[in-house]
Amino acid sequence: MEIVNWLLKTSILILPHITVISIVEVFHFFLVLCFNMCYTFVNAFEHLLLLVIFIMENQTPNQFPSFGNAPQPSQGPSVPPPPSGQEQVGIRTMESDAESIHQSGGEQPQSQIIDAGNSFSKPSQPNNTFSFQPPFQQPGPSDSPSFSQGPAPEEKKPSSTGRTILIIVGIVVVAVAVGFGVFYLVQSLNSTPAVPTETTTSASLPVSSTTPESNSAATTSPIQEVVLPPAPAALVHASVFGSSSVESVVLASTDLSGVKSAIASSSQAQKLVSGSIKDLAFVTNVSGSSTPVEATTIVGALFPSISSGLSSLIDRDITPWLYGDKSGGNKLGLVIPLKDGVTGDQVKTAFSALESNPQDVLNIFIPTVKLPTTQTFKEGLIGEVMVRYLAISTSNQQVFEYVPVSVSGKGYLVITSSYNQMVDVLKRLNAKVLTVTTNATPQVMPVITSTSTATTSTSTATTTP
16 A cells, blocks of 8 residues: 555656646556556465465364364373382481481481381372373374363365355455555545646647645646637728718629629719719628628639738728729729738738739729730839839720828728829828838839820829839
8 A cells, every 4th residue: 555655646746747648658557557466466365265275175183173182191101109008218307307406416317217008008089190291292192091082073174165255255355455446546646736727829738837735735726718719790891981971882792703793883883073982882782681791802802812911911891992083984992901010011022922923903903904015013102102003004094003001000001993093092091101112212103194195293293104
């Protein structure tokens, strides 16, 4: 039992420093150890029983005598017979010596002569002429008993049934001992100090740490529950322009064909005055209820090549709008809020895949257009903001442009399909520089007209591309 207690104390000290797999291995080791100890105990007990049975079967009747079958004492040497009556016997005593010295005047004392016949002729009691040997001396075969013996008891040999009963009783005792040991082990393991968990901001598992203060008493620390973030609330569209009138554009599907079909229908329904805008909101009709479409869905439909990189930078809402351009009619634009902490360099990195393969830029134009021969993005200043652009058609003022800006301290991504539309929206939002996106020497943003000549913009000086 002391060995088991020592093993349990050692395991309690080691458990906080091992993993869950190690705990299972230690528990398995204890079970194997208990099984081996029990197996050894059963074998020892069985051998002990066999030894007892062997001794009982091979003992002789006189090996362990009982009270009624005591060994006969051996007869000692014969005692000489008493002197006859005719012999004279001299006896000296202190009294006789004193009287002899007194009578002789100090000479040698003389023995008192008595008649042996008077002293030994009539013995007062029979003389027992034999003596007992020591209790451990084996009696000889010639010894005669001093008293009568009863019949020798019959030798009783243990039957096979008794032997079986003894073995069963031994097994039951061992099973009870093993059960008690396992129960004690489980109780000791359950009484170890609880492992508190520490929640972290990463996705790793909680790390547990504990130090046992004593082996007899353990303090249970409260376990911190990992609180999952709440489910996002339903999206409520809020126009970045703050318009009082917002037209809902119902999407039959959220793929590219569904988005372009809905935009074309809204543009054909009303030809906007030059310089005016029409605030839109993409919605889907589910069970008779209009639900705003998230920005990641629209970006995935219009610009699939940059959807994965851009989706992690933008918020859920999106503001689409139509702009009445004096060249080319209605133009589509998008304003998407950026997540907090997103920089302009991150946005430019996300658009790098689109700039290297600009096929997706054609999806924002309402009429069908084709890529130009020169498919290189350029930069230009509009006020103080650096804009990235790709000229598609000079005849209808069709230019794909994008820029990250700051509006009232909040970051936004602005995407337009014409230069005039970009100038108008930056002025409406009073947009500022979000961050420096490049160290290249800026170019002045061109104004593309139907005659392909450079003109002067009202907001900044321009040059030819």
